[in-house]
Amino acid sequence: MSLPRIAVDAMGGDEGVRVMVSGAALARRRHEQFKFLLVGDEKRIKAALDNHPNMRGSSEILHCDDVVGSDERPTQALRRAKTTSMGLAIDAVKRGDAGAAVSSGNTGALMAMSKLSLRTLPGIDRPALAALLPTLGDHDMIMLDLGANTDCDARNLVQFAIMGAAYSRIVTGQALPRVRLLNIGTEDIKGTDVLQDAAAKLRSATGLTMQFEGFVEADKISRGDVDVVVTDGFSGNIALKAVEGAARFVGDLLKRSFMSSLRSKIGFLISRPATDLLRHHLDPNNHNGAVFLGLNGVVVKSHGSANAVGVANAVAVAARLLEDNLTQRISTDLAELGEERLRETYPSGAAK
Structure with a gap:
């Protein structure tokens, strides 16, 4: 399989170049066909590449020493889109020098630059940030929006459902993903x-490759009964952080309990295979790689604190979306709904 190369913002994230290059190298050890455009300080990238000989023939460096700050306002970052490592990685996708961009940098800036440079697909008003979350079912679920759009109307949510279902079919293999809207109750x-x-x-749409099953409450989203959870970015971001916080709480509580006495320590040794499995399942690095759906190009957001494994997983997400042509799937599904009819029902910008 031949894939377009992936542009990596090597300067983003909490640890920057070292982790981003290590993650890309790990991804390439798993998939030898991966190729990269590493954007950032050339001297630092070359030093990092010395530890990863498998990257030498598969990587090109685009020098840039300007970095978007983690606390920088998106409006400020936009002014430097043509000089920062994040902006140049996205621009490489626009120019066709890369098929996808991966960054661990400032989420707001990444969204703003991506939307300005790549624009949205025809029929999509706003991109949405979607991520995979673990469940008790046979596969992960997709949740969107997770913070890109704090205020959404009904038209936006319908588009999010279409995009989320298309993404779910790629990553889970479900022919008809089960889609629900996040709500305070399941009653109609x-x-x-x-x-x-x-x-x-x-409910009234026909021809869509999804099963719309109404509403879901936040405490049920991880049960494995839903494949795509749709919400506005404000509620979605709160729900995501609550899930992540609960996972850390469970992990810390177990650690504290197992260290509380000699008997508990013995119990830990006996139950270690089970606790290792739990730790692996709850580790956000194993589910890393949020996607900006609805753009004319693939942009993947890696968690700022991700380690090399997390970055490698984000790279793998980008490659998977390129291989399965996510943007075309979204466009096809939107056409099935009847975009003109949707515009008549919910005019762009109308508050619902």
């Missing part, structure tokens, strides 16, 4: 007018 009468309008539209 629950929720805001926006949720009610979006649900009505999805």
